[in-house]
Amino acid sequence: MSTKGRITAQDVARLAGVSQSAVSRVFTPGASVSPATVDRVRAAADTLGYRPDALARAMITGRSRIIGLVVAYLENQFYPLAIEKLSRALQARGYHVLIFMAENATDNVSEVVRELIDYRVDGIITASVSLSNELTGRLAGQGIPVVNFNRGQEDPRLTDVTSDNVAGGRRATDYLIAAGHRRIAHIMGWQGSSTGRDRAEGFRQAMAAAGLEPVAMIDGMYDREATIRATRDLFTRPDRPDALFVGNDHMAFAAMDELRFGLGLGVPGDVSVIGYDDVPMAAWPAYDLTTIRQPVNRMVRATVEAILGMIEGDVAPQKTHIDGPLVERGSARRPDTNLKEASR
Structure with a gap:
């Protein structure tokens, strides 16, 4: 046994x-070693209770098989779901995830990323934060x-994976217009984000x-109180909207709660509401939210193919926008709904 225990x-x-x-080969994913x-x-x-020292191995091999994940916004139910899926997908490929929380302030993000560099991570995935050019x-x-x-960021050195947000915004708004709405408002997601x-x-x-x-x-x-x-x-102004497109489901839930319980309005009888993300709560009967599904x-x-492609091969940075469908539920008048019935 080693002398220090x-x-x-x-x-x-x-x-x-x-x-x-x-x-060493037994504990190195992909290394050649016999089953015996x-x-x-x-x-x-x-028997001995041994676990390999990942950081020590990283110093020797230059690879830690750790991906740093920087997240700023867990109130949005989309991110816990996405983080779980990212973690499972990376673990299935022999990588582990080190999660750091950060605020969207540039200084805070920079400090978190510097810490990740100290951990010798092989790559970094950012979710809901932006990196400075420096x-x-x-x-x-x-x-x-x-x-x-x-x-997304304009920097060509970075790979972005998003839904096709412009197309999704158009699709949600076109749906409201097709349903006969003409007085439509938009509660936007934070305009500091792409x-x-x-x-x-x-x-x-x-x-x-x-x-x-x-x-x-x-x-x-992206804030409930805001x-x-x-x-x-x-909806307290005389010329209130008859339809509302909200920048994500987290905010749409807040808007629906205020419309129904704060202002006594019917959804969709008085106002149609459409969100964006299609988090699991959107399907709950309490909300029954029509929304754009993030794929x-x-x-x-x-994301996994991009980060591992860059780590293990020579994949160039790229911008990927994946289209998602509109999911019809009960919070918005449907285009084929009789307007008299919908307004009752």
């Missing part, structure tokens, strides 16, 4: 009757690939194509 690969090799390099050696080494490791350059200089998940801006651009395009002017476009900041205030402002499974697959 820490079990080492040398201890495992001695008990298993193999070389230390054989122990695997059985002997793992039995010895279990930090992107530093990561590129160190050969650490970055994929933005559900957030997702918020792109969905708002889709809304503008659809309204302009129909010859309509938005009743209002208000930044809901959305409640925006909803109250919109999360395809987004996760594209």
Whole structure:
């Protein structure tokens, strides 16, 4: 045994009757080793309680098989679901995920990413945060690939994987227009994010194509309280909207709660509401939310293939936009619904 009480690969090799390099190969995903050696080494490791030191191995091999995941916004039910799927998909490929929380402030994100660099991560996935040009350059200089998940940046050194947010915004707005609505407002996602801006651009395009002017476009900041205030402002004015497109489901739930329980309005009788994401709560009978579905499974697959392609091969940065459908439920009047019946 090692003199300091820490079990080492040398201890495992001695008990298993193999070389230390054989122990290393057993615990290296994809390494060539015979089944008999695997059985002997793992039995010895279990007996001794040995676990390989990932950081020490990273210093030797230059690979930690750890992906850093930086997240800023877990209140949105879309992100816990996406993080779980990303983690499972990466683990199935022999990688582990190190999750760091960050605020959207540039200084905070930079400090978190610097810590991830210290952990010798093989790559970084950002979800709902943006990187500065200086930090992107530093990561590129160190050969650490970055994929933005559900957030885009203009920087050509970064890979982005998002839904087609402009098309989704158009699709939601076209649906409301087809249902006979003409007084339509948009509570936007945070305009500091590409997702918020792109969905708002889709809304503008659809309204302009129909010859309509938005009743209002208000930044809901991806925040529940800000959305409640925006909803109250919109629907206490004399010329209130008859339809509302909301920049994500998290905010749409807040808007519906305020409409029904704060203002006593019927959904969709008095106002149609459409969200964006299609999180599991959207299907709950309490909300029954018509929404644009983010194709999360395809987004996760594209993200995993992109980050591992850059780590294990020579895949160039790319911008991927995946289209998602509109899911019809009961929060919005349907285009084929009789208007008299819908307004009762």
